[in-house]
Amino acid sequence: MNEPKxxxxxxxxxxxxxxxxxVDDRVPACPNCGEKIYVEHPGGITPTKHEPLPANDPx
Numbered sequence: 001m002n003e004p005k006x007x008x009x010x011x012x013x014x015x016x017x018x019x020x021x022x023v024d025d026r027v028p029a030c031p032n033c034g035e036k037i038y039v040e041h042p043g044g045i046t047p048t049k050h051e052p053l054p055a056n057d058p059x
Contacts, residue, residue: 014039
């Protein structure tokens with residue numbers, strides 16, 4: 001049987017902009033104060049560039 005793939009990427013932490021507590025950069029909000037957490041590139045995700053889709057092409 002196929003076991004579900006476990007995420008083994010290391011957790012990156014970022015300070016909460018409101019309370020300063022170190023939180024996992026993949027959480028949507030700080031578990032301490034509830035402030036939304038925004039990061040440009042969450043841990044374990046490599047940004048890639050793709051060609052625009054034809055439907056989104058402004059031409």
